[in-house]
Amino acid sequence: MSISKKGSVALRCLEQIRHNSSKATPLYLNPHAWKGLPADQIFELHNLRKNSMGEKYNPSDEERNAILSTISSLVKGQPELDYTYAIDGFKERFMNNTPSRLKGLPKKRSNVYVIDEGATPHEKRRIEHLTRISAYEMPLLAKFRQPYNAPKPTESPIKLTYQTDFGDETSNKFNRTVVLKVDLNNLGLDEKAQHNFKVLAGNKFNIDTNIFTYKSHQYPEAAQNARYLVDTLNKLIKHSKESDFTDIPIDSRHMKRTHKNAPEPEFPESWKRPQDAPIAKHKIVNKLVELVKEKKDEKYVAEFSP
Template sequence: MRVPSTYLKVLERQAVRFYSKPVPSSEQPLYLNPHEWKGLAADQIFELHNVRKEYLGDRYNPSDEERNAILSTITALSKNKPELDYAYEIDGFKERYMNNTPMNKRGLPQKRSNTYVIERGATPHETRRIEQLTRIAAYEMPLLAKFRQPYKPKSSQESPLRLTYNTDFSDETSSKFNRLVTLNCNIKDLKLSEKEEHKFILLAGNKYNFDTTTFRLKSDQYAEAAQNARWLVDTFNKLLAEAKDLTKDDFADIPLDSRHMKLLHKKPKPTFPEAWKRPQDAPVVRHKVVNRLVELVKEKKDSEYVSGLSP
């Protein structure tokens, strides 16, 4: 808001008249007493602030009383009251000393610059949140030690299924890696009969490993890992229920197919025949003088270095 020059002249005359002799603060103009602004209307406070800043010019230096009066109008001007008032109080009027003072203005009181209130409100809130988490970690988390219990892993009889999740610690939970879930189950933990086990292996197909007797199934078709885990458990339950149902057909006349195991078996690593090993034909190293000298120099240097460090 721009104040008319005529109005400033009147104010200047008032200030000269009041400052020509000691005047109590109660009789001074209102724009020169920011400690009396608090409680006034918001538009009146901002008008007094602009008048004071325009009148003082280069001598203007914001005081704590002026800041508190202006900050008290935030809740009145904003539609929604901020959750944390201190966020605006700390960072809203952040003061920075100006180092690039011109030569003709050096020696004057240090001028400070104010930052706009609304734009910087979230920064101190994040700082206070981190400080609060640090206090919890320092003073409250050690108290959780009294709730410690020895870890007892669940036995395979309680939960034969084992679900494995993946994460790359990113915010994108729907990526192909983060939503992938793997289900593993040992068929021996299901306690099936011989016919039920035979039918289960036939229905599992190439998802069954004959070497480890485990059933393995993966899923990443849904957007979230919890959905894939639910689908894996439901699919396994359907497979197990179908394997236990021997009323229709037990598939006893169909042999087990283990051809998919060829892809899992790695080729054996070739070994060097013992008969080809002839250590007597190896070349004899006759001259080791240089290597011995190098080792002696290393030992001497190490001893000198260690002796310098010892007390």
């Protein structure tokens, strides 16, 4: 028998073996034999293969080509593709957060385009999602538009000032500090009660501007400090009306000079006592310095004298 005949016989035997093996293996496990079948049958085989393999399911190129071959046969009214691959950019995605129960299994390939630098895919998808919302959903909020009615200004004389650094921690000293300011003329106190209020306020009261200023940051939240300041002011007003401190003068030592043209404080002449000034007892260093200067001057002049 010639060599060509032997080769043809071996080829026929190999084809028979492949045919017998394909008969022994179920059709849903042979994606290379799906091409040419109806679309509904291909998708049924695909679902069977995916359900039977479970976590070990790994899509292949033969399965992808078989699914893509059914696109032209689908017409309007039939169910859309629930599983498709992109022909271009078919990349393999390696996950670094694979659970321990999935380690060692074949790597799954995805149709998601993975870039090597720049934003990661999930961040890119998030930005695209927000862009769609701003383009298609946010304009629909116009039907909920309502006219803005500014609230009427309150007639309370108290002014509370809050401050924030726009940080997440609201309990630091800067964010929890609240400042209370109130004009004494707006509290409705008579002359006696105003005098008592100034005595009780101490250095928290500005005599020039007639404004009481008090701040607090002893509590962890700004609302607690604001409540403490208001309660303290109410107690001061209550004691100012009930007490009598007319015999106590108002202390203004905490006040600083607020005007540039204000005269400087002068030291009384009667307080000056030069006779009590300390006397310098040790002047030997100054004498030595003077002697050295005289010697050097004499030596310098002697060089130029005739």
